[in-house]
Amino acid sequence: GGSSNEPAPAASETPAASEAPAEAPASDEVFELKFAHVVRPTTPKGAAADEFKRLLEERSNGRITVTVFPDSQMGTDQEINEQILTGTLDINAPFFSTVTSFVSEFELFDLPYLFTSEEQIFNALHGEVGDKFNEYLQEKGLVGLGYWSGGFKQLTNNVRPVKSVEDLDGLKIRVSQSPLLVSQFRAINAGGISVPFSELYSALQTGTVDGQENPFSNIASRKFYEVQDYMTISDHGFMGYALIMSKAKYDAMPADLQALLQEVSNEVAAWQWEQTAAMDSEYLQEIIDAGMIVDEFGPAEKEAYRAATAVVYDEFAAKENGQELLDLVEQYTR
Amino acid sequence: MKNIVNLLNKTEEVIASSLLILTSVLVFVQVVLRYQFNYSLAWSEELARLMIAWFIFLGASMAVKENAHVNMDAAFILLKGKAKIAVGILIDLINIAFCALVVFAGINMVKAAMAINSTATSIDLPLWIFYASVPVGVALMLIRYLFKLKDKIILLAAGEPDAADEKGAS
Amino acid sequence: MVLLISFIVLLLLGVPIAITTGLSTILAMMDQGIALTTAVQRMFSGVDSFSLMAIPFFIFSGDIMLKGGASKRLIDFANKLFGWITGGLPITAVISSMFFAALSGSSPATVAGVGGVMIPNLVEKKYPKKFSVGLMCAAGSLGIIIPPSITMMTYGVVSEQSISRLFMAAIVPGIFIGMTLVLYSYIYARIMKHEKSAVPTFREVLTAFKSAFFSIMMPVIILGGIYLGFATPTEAAAVAIIYSLVISLLIYREIKPADVMGIARKSVITSAMIMFVIANSKIFSWFLTFQQIPGKVAESVLSLESNPIVILLAINVILLFVGMIMDSSAAVLILTPLFLPIVMDLGVDPIHFGVIMIVNLAIGMLTPPFGLNLFVASGISGLSIPNVVRGTLPFIAVLIINLMIITFVPQLSLMLVK
Ligand code: NA
Ligand code: NA
Numbered sequence: 001g002g003s004s005n006e007p008a009p010a011a012s013e014t015p016a017a018s019e020a021p022a023e024a025p026a027s028d029e030v031f032e033l034k035f036a037h038v039v040r041p042t043t044p045k046g047a048a049a050d051e052f053k054r055l056l057e058e059r060s061n062g063r064i065t066v067t068v069f070p071d072s073q074m075g076t077d078q079e080i081n082e083q084i085l086t087g088t089l090d091i092n093a094p095f096f097s098t099v100t101s102f103v104s105e106f107e108l109f110d111l112p113y114l115f116t117s118e119e120q121i122f123n124a125l126h127g128e129v130g131d132k133f134n135e136y137l138q139e140k141g142l143v144g145l146g147y148w149s150g151g152f153k154q155l156t157n158n159v160r161p162v163k164s165v166e167d168l169d170g171l172k173i174r175v176s177q178s179p180l181l182v183s184q185f186r187a188i189n190a191g192g193i194s195v196p197f198s199e200l201y202s203a204l205q206t207g208t209v210d211g212q213e214n215p216f217s218n219i220a221s222r223k224f225y226e227v228q229d230y231m232t233i234s235d236h237g238f239m240g241y242a243l244i245m246s247k248a249k250y251d252a253m254p255a256d257l258q259a260l261l262q263e264v265s266n267e268v269a270a271w272q273w274e275q276t277a278a279m280d281s282e283y284l285q286e287i288i289d290a291g292m293i294v295d296e297f298g299p300a301e302k303e304a305y306r307a308a309t310a311v312v313y314d315e316f317a318a319k320e321n322g323q324e325l326l327d328l329v330e331q332y333t334r
Numbered sequence: 335m336k337n338i339v340n341l342l343n344k345t346e347e348v349i350a351s352s353l354l355i356l357t358s359v360l361v362f363v364q365v366v367l368r369y370q371f372n373y374s375l376a377w378s379e380e381l382a383r384l385m386i387a388w389f390i391f392l393g394a395s396m397a398v399k400e401n402a403h404v405n406m407d408a409a410f411i412l413l414k415g416k417a418k419i420a421v422g423i424l425i426d427l428i429n430i431a432f433c434a435l436v437v438f439a440g441i442n443m444v445k446a447a448m449a450i451n452s453t454a455t456s457i458d459l460p461l462w463i464f465y466a467s468v469p470v471g472v473a474l475m476l477i478r479y480l481f482k483l484k485d486k487i488i489l490l491a492a493g494e495p496d497a498a499d500e501k502g503a504s
Numbered sequence: 505m506v507l508l509i510s511f512i513v514l515l516l517l518g519v520p521i522a523i524t525t526g527l528s529t530i531l532a533m534m535d536q537g538i539a540l541t542t543a544v545q546r547m548f549s550g551v552d553s554f555s556l557m558a559i560p561f562f563i564f565s566g567d568i569m570l571k572g573g574a575s576k577r578l579i580d581f582a583n584k585l586f587g588w589i590t591g592g593l594p595i596t597a598v599i600s601s602m603f604f605a606a607l608s609g610s611s612p613a614t615v616a617g618v619g620g621v622m623i624p625n626l627v628e629k630k631y632p633k634k635f636s637v638g639l640m641c642a643a644g645s646l647g648i649i650i651p652p653s654i655t656m657m658t659y660g661v662v663s664e665q666s667i668s669r670l671f672m673a674a675i676v677p678g679i680f681i682g683m684t685l686v687l688y689s690y691i692y693a694r695i696m697k698h699e700k701s702a703v704p705t706f707r708e709v710l711t712a713f714k715s716a717f718f719s720i721m722m723p724v725i726i727l728g729g730i731y732l733g734f735a736t737p738t739e740a741a742a743v744a745i746i747y748s749l750v751i752s753l754l755i756y757r758e759i760k761p762a763d764v765m766g767i768a769r770k771s772v773i774t775s776a777m778i779m780f781v782i783a784n785s786k787i788f789s790w791f792l793t794f795q796q797i798p799g800k801v802a803e804s805v806l807s808l809e810s811n812p813i814v815i816l817l818a819i820n821v822i823l824l825f826v827g828m829i830m831d832s833s834a835a836v837l838i839l840t841p842l843f844l845p846i847v848m849d850l851g852v853d854p855i856h857f858g859v860i861m862i863v864n865l866a867i868g869m870l871t872p873p874f875g876l877n878l879f880v881a882s883g884i885s886g887l888s889i890p891n892v893v894r895g896t897l898p899f900i901a902v903l904i905i906n907l908m909i910i911t912f913v914p915q916l917s918l919m920l921v922k
Contacts, residue, residue, distance in 0.1 A: 040662065041841075071662060071837045073793045079549055085446060086539040088794075101461060102452040140450045172372055177456040182376040193374035194456065196554045199736050201667060202609070202652050207733030208368075222661060226668045350776075351768035354564060361557070361742035365735045383552050386560065390551045390783075393776025396769075402777045403520035404882050404889045406872075421517070428519050432527040436547070439540035446541060464552070468544050 031253055033066045033245075035091040036074035036083070043217055044279050045093055045148055045241055046070055048272035052243075055264045064257060066091075084246045085141055093148055093241040097178050103136045108325050110180040111316055112236045113306040115333055118149065121238055122273055124332035132328060133242070142244045145261065146269035149276045150215050150239035156228040156292070157211025158204065163232070163295050165304045174200060174209040180312050181237075187309045204228055215239050216283035217276070225290040233284075233296040236305060243269070339481070343399065346392050346474060353389035357382050377457035384457075384464050391471025398478040419490045426483040433476035440469025507532035507791070515873060521889070522777075525874070526784035529791045538794075543787045550786035551779050554738055555654055558613040560775035561741030563884065565748050566620025567771045569719070572752025572759045577716035579625040584712040587701035591693030593629050594639055595686050597622040601643035602682045603727065605650040608737050609657075611869045612778065612876040615644030616884065617741075623885045630699070634895030635692065637885050641877040641892070642899035643685055645866040648832060650678035652737070655832045655865060659858045662840040666855075673855045673917045674862060680916060681863075681906045688902055718751045774883040781879050782831075788874075789834045798826055798838050812850045816911060819843055820864060827868015828875070835865055852914070859917040863910055867903045870896045 035053065039046045053066035074080050074089060077098035083089040096106040108114065115121045124130065125147035134144035155162055157171055165188055172191040175181040185192030191210075195203045203209050205227040212224065213236070219225060243265060250258065288294060297305065317323045364378045397403050413421055447462040454461055510528035515521070530543050550556075569575040586592030601618045608614050619640035626636035648655045651671035660667035692698075704712075713720070726744050729735045735743055752759050759767070792798055802822050806815065826835045840861070847857050870877045872893050882892045910916055 040664075042664070067796075069793070071841075073834070073837055074790065075546070075549060079545055082443075082446070082545055083542055085450065086541045088539050088542045097455070101455060102450045104453070170372065172368065177376065177380065179376055179456055182374070182456070189372075191368075191372055191374060192376070193368055194376060194379055195736065196379065198555060198654065198657075199738070201657055203733075203736055205652075206730060206736075208736055208739075221664070223667045226666060347769050347772075348765070350772045351765050354560065354768045354772050354775075355764065357557070358561060358564065358742045358745040361561075361739055362746045365739045365743060369734050379554055382557065383554065386557055387548060387551050389772055390560070390776050390779045393772040394780040397773050397777045397780070400773055402773050402883070403522060403780065404777065404879055405518050405520045405524075406515055406889055407518045425517060425519050428514065428517075428527065429523055432523045432530070435530055435540065436526070436544060440544045443541040443544045465544070465548055467551075468548050 030062065031064045031249075031257065033064060033091055033249070034069065034089045035066055036069040036080045036089050037093050038072040038077055038080070038095075039070065040221060041068070041070045043221060044272055044275040045150065047275060048148060048268050049093065051271060052264060052268045055267065056260070059260055059264065060257060064260075081142075081244070084244070087246065087248060089246075090249045091145075091243070091245045093243045095150070096240050096242065097176055099137075099242055099244075100178070102140050103133070104319070105133065105136055105321050105325060106242075107178060107180050107316060107319070108322075108329070109238055109240055110178045110184070111312060112184055112309045113302055114329060115238060116235075116302075118152075118273065118277065120332050121149070121240070122147075124329060125240065126269070127332065129325070129328050129332065132325065137242070137244060138247065141247045143247050143250045145243040145245055145265035148241040148243060148269060148272045150241060151217060151276050151280050152235035153213045153215050153237040153239055154219065155211060155213050155232045155234050155236070156219060156224060156230060158207065158227070158229050159210050161230045161232070161293055161295050162234075164297075164301050165308050172208075172210040174203065174212040180316060183315055184309045184312045187311050188305070200224075201227060213237065216280045216287065220283040220286045225287050225292050229293060231287060231292045231294050233294065234305070235297070235302070342474070342477075346396060350389040350392040350396060353385045353392075357385045357389070360385070380454050380457045384454075384459070384467075387464060387467040388471075391467045392474065394471050395474035395478060398475050398482075416490065416493065419486050423483060423486050423490065426479050426486065429479045430476055430483065433472050433479060436472045437469045437476060440465070440472065444469060506535045511873075521873060521879070522781040522784045525781070525788050529784075529787045532791060533787075536795075538791075542790070546786040546790045547783040550783035555609065556779070556782065558608060558610060558738045558741045559616055559778060559880070560771065561738065561745060562608075562613050562617040563620060563775045563778075563880075564768065564771040565741065565744040566616060566884070567767050567774075568745065568748040568752055568759075568764075569621060569722070570624065571763065571767050572748060573756040574719040574722065574748055574751055575621045575625070577712075577756075578621065578719040578722075579628075581709075581712040581716035581720065582625075583629070583701060584704045584709050587629075588703045590700060591686075591689040591691075591698065592700070593626055594631065594636075594689035594693065597626065597636075597639060598643045598682055598685045598689060600723075601640070601646055602650060602679070603723065605644075605646040605648075605678070606652075606727070608647050609652045609654040611644050611647035611866060612880045613737070613741070614647030615640055615877045615880040619644065619881055620884050623881070632895075633885060633887055634891055636895075637881045637887050637892050638895030638897070638899045639685070639689065641870040641875070641881050641896045642903060643682070644877050644880070645869050645903065646678055646682060648866050648869075649674055649681065649859075649862055651675065653862065655836055656858065656862055658833045658836045659840060659861060662837060663844055663854050663858060665858060669855055669921050670858045672920045673859050676919055677859050677863065677906075677910045677916050680910075681903065684902055684906055685899070688899070718755055722747055722751075777883050778876070778879050781874070782876065785831060785874050788829070789831045792830065793834065793838060798830070798835070799842055802839060802842050806846060815846065815850060816852070819847065820860070820907065820911060823861060823864035824867060824871070827865040828871045829873065830868075832865040832868065835868075836861065853918060855921055856914045856917045860907075860911050863903075863907050867900065867907060870903075871900060 035049055037049055041050055049068050053068055056064045056066055077094035080092045096109045100106045130147055137144045159171055162168055168188050168190040172193050173185050174193050174195045175185055177194050182192040193209050195209055317326055360378055360382050367373045444462045444465050447465055452461040507528050510531050514524040582596045586596045601614055604614050604618050623636050623640055627633050651674055656670050657667055660670050726740045729740045729743055805818055869875050878892050882889050
């Protein structure tokens with residue numbers, strides 16, 4: 001395939017002229033955007049990537065084309081982000097935790113019960129909290145176009161129904177590699193064990209670990225319900241995605257296309273959150289139909305969980321920009 | 335010069351072999367901790383991956399010295415004498431070109447990781463320490479190929495076909 | 505085009521396969537103006553995987569067992585038990601691979617785990633090296649067919665099929681392939697009039713068992729560890745290393761602590777050679793995906809035909825070809841979304857198709873130019889790649905016959921599922 005655009009030279013032709021409106025937009029120039037992500041196109045996130053492509057191509061009258069590489073075809077989130085920074089790819093919607101390697105502030109979202117409703121998170125991420133994160137991303141050469149939702153995380157295990165924090169005592173719960181998640185589960189003596197996501201299904205099946213925490217979408221699409229008996233709807237954490245784009249590529253685009261990018265991103269973000277909410281109930285039904293025994297944390301259990309894991313809030317507050325971010329969040333959670 | 339090469343060989347071997355042993359012990363300890371104490375070292379998987387990357391790319395250089403990198407040598411074994419050495423030289427030059435490109439790109443990758451200050455997820459180490467395994471290991475490969483090239487050029491200049499059949503194959 | 509030409513030229517010239525792959529892709533990337541840092545990233549990513557760690561680990565434990573006397577005892581025991589049967593030893597090797605496949609999710613790890621012990625043994629008992637290596641490559645391909653299998657899990661996620669049902673579906677075809685290899689070994693030994701040992705007395709078996717007891721415990725510990733959930737396959741490989749070190753140093757005392765570094769050095773070189781091939785093939789896989797080449801090829805081939813049998817055969821050919829040149833998980837990710845709707849239209853069950861796909865990709869692991877099993881076998885046996893390839897040819901024929909049976913007899917895959 002020929003490459004009519006080469007990201008790096010294109011970027012250097014228009015040095016940081018993003019603010020000034022482009023006087024003579026090269027209207028015949030076609031911008032090829034390469035959007036890579038790590039999930040199935042049928043998940044809300046994957047569908048949103050396709051929706052993003054559809055809207056951009058339609059409204060730009062062919063001046064923008066988007067190629068979507070789903071299913072980790074281009075690598076892990078971390079690797080895709082690096083390929084964006086070197087100009088090979090342009091867009092990704094990485095899971096927050098995978099962005100922490102260069103914007104460590106994203107660890108914020110690993111805190112238990114930081115938010116209690118999706119509305120709170122949406123407003124925070126598309127308000128001052130999101131602005132703050134966009135600044136951090138900008139410093140690393142990325143433009144934050146918006147934030148997507150993966151839904152709240154739930155607990156599953158193979159040992160017993162978990163109706164309270166105490167029921168978690170002694171379980172081996174697998175978490176992703178975030179230090180705050182490990183501390184969180186250690187605080188309630190529930191392991192906080194790290195197993196690579198690719199080996200998780202087998203590890204759950206053989207009992208190497210007792211349980212795991214993920215949103216409904218992962219529990220259903222990764223078929224964890226085949227190898228887990230109990231689920232607790234705990235909503236103890238949030239899984240979010242940042243829609244990020246190469247700043248060099250963004251800056252190389254004329255002002256009207258930048259505006260279109262923003263417009264489409266906003267629309268798709270709203271659409272994506274609705275999709276996630278709608279799909280979550282379908283996934284939950286799939287999980288129930290698969291025969292999992294489902295419990296739910298009430299307000300009292302959630303309060304107890306948060307109190308038992310308060311130590312991770314202190315841990316986060318002690319980090320760079322930690323306290324500042326917690327204060328910012330507070331105005332959205334009151 | 336000979337001493338420096340010997341020192342290089344020895345250091346490389348000791349580091350790579352120790353890393354393999356240490357990684358095995360680390361993963362073993364992880365199993366014991368989890369099974370016996372329901373405890374997990376949050377950083378063990380990442381540390382293990384770091385050590386593996388280093389011993390593999392150091393090992394890739396050791397494999398050059400031992401002629402362990404597999405190839406399709408069907409055409410090569412048909413050749414004899416000077417022609418064989420000449421093809422051997424050509425192959426060495428190609429290998430050197432590959433190594434040079436990878437080292438060059440690898441340095442850029444390390445620099446990029448330094449520039450954005452990226453760190454590993456669970457172990458508080460900058461990512462460039464992970465990535466540096468590639469340019470360092472491949473740079474060592476490059477040095478080895480340079481020595482092989484030198485040997486073959488000397489051999490070709492001396493023009494001893496018998497010795498060529500023995501040594502040219504490497 | 506740059507890619508294809510430079511690849512063929514470098515390969516035929518005798519440039520190492522890893523460098524042939526890496527350099528030709530790098531040249532193609534330069535031609536397209538793609539940043540080379542991505543190439544280095546793919547190389548790193550090819551090595552940076554917890555699951556692949558099982559390969560160096562099993563190579564290391566195999567080397568320890570070989571030097572430390574554990575392999576010898578295990579082999580003596582196997583010889584006593586099966587040596588009197590025609591083809592007893594290669595049959596033991598196949599069955600060991602089936603058990604090993606049932607604990608490892610990868611084929612090269614299976615070749616490393618069993619081949620490291622069995623190849624020297626087969627050669628010692630006068631089986632030709634090419635036959636021994638070919639057999640182990642073929643039996644090792646069961647690694648991704650017999651569950652658990654990382655590739656099968658990837659298929660399950662992409663095709664949205666139950667992973668448990670897919671695992672179930674692969675059991676009978678896996679055993680079936682194993683049995684054809686057993687049959688092949690039997691016929692081979694019979695035709696070659698390979699000498700057999702005398703039927704052992706119970707006392708002889710007991711003596712060999714006693715002498716090999718701690719070595720026999722090794723597979724027991726690994727299998728048990730995984731099935732009882734103490735360890736993941738990669739972790740079990742590390743447990744195998746520590747266990748084989750302990751029995752070699754403390755019980756058999758055939759090696760001293762000072763020898764361990766030397767064994768590690770050998771294992772480092774073997775595993776580095778293999779992983780360096782993987783690292784470079786990652787650049788290649790990435791580039792093909794980036795250019796969307798496998799998809800384009802598949803689409804254009806499939807658009808030509810409408811006869812169901814021809815389409816299924818064409819899909820098998822494409823899969824075999826892709827399996828020859830690409831990493832199996834990458835192939836599943838790219839080709840499943842393309843093929844699945846087509847074959848479902850033809851009435852093929854998606855679970856059955858998963859098995860077809862896995863068997864194809866498993867065969868790809870012992871076909872050149874990129875057959876990971878070939879590189880592992882070459883590394884542990886010291887046989888050159890062209891000779892390894894020659895050794896595997898008859899086995900590839902056997903596997904392709906198996907593939908045809910599995911493709912056109914869906915009951916084989918679906919009997920346990922329905
Ligand atoms: Na397996
Ligand atoms: Na192959």
